[in-house]
Amino acid sequence: QVQLVESGGGVVQPGKSLRLSCAVSGFTFSSHTMYWVRQAPGKGLEWVAIISFDGNTHYYTDSVQGRFTIFRDNSNNTLYLEMNSLALEDTAMYFCARDMSGYFDHWGQGTLVTVSS
């Protein structure tokens, strides 16, 4: 069955960096656009970054543009999110999600990123 498993979260100081991973199985990873979506504690859902099936096209929400980079390794069925210059407001659960023509039909369980001094 379809599985998405995130890892790489943790506690980090403001200004530092972190790389998240999302290992997928159960479907043809290289055929799907993928997203990172985050949820701040007690808050709603916010898309963070999107990457096309081939990795050639990516977009970011304004608040992370220039600080975060989404990329993928289709040979290893893994999605990544490189997060630099982390700020307190980046504290959130980060989910990877599979795009299905605009909506998200499968989600990982999430990995928690806490930015704290």
Added chain:
Amino acid sequence: EIVMTQSPDTLSVSPGERATLSCRASQSVFSNLAWYHQKPGQAPRLLIYRSSTRATAQGRFSGSGSGTEFTLTISSLQSEDSGVYYCQQYNDWPRTFGQGTKVEIK
């Protein structure tokens, strides 16, 4: 960007009763709307896409609407239906979610 507004913020319903959740878009999204259910500590789970197409085998969930007004109906609420429900439009960039409706079991 398209703003999605859900109502009410919290809904308290007895088991077996009907629950009706609303979602309004700031401009037309046609039928490009999805609903998700999130339980505490879990990832969201897709319930409905294309406004009314069920992604789950659970027939008590139904969606309706088009344009700017949408409804999610749970025909006979069960205890496992508690949690937060989000609508999301995918007609335009960026994809945007509503703030969520929390469903509580009386």
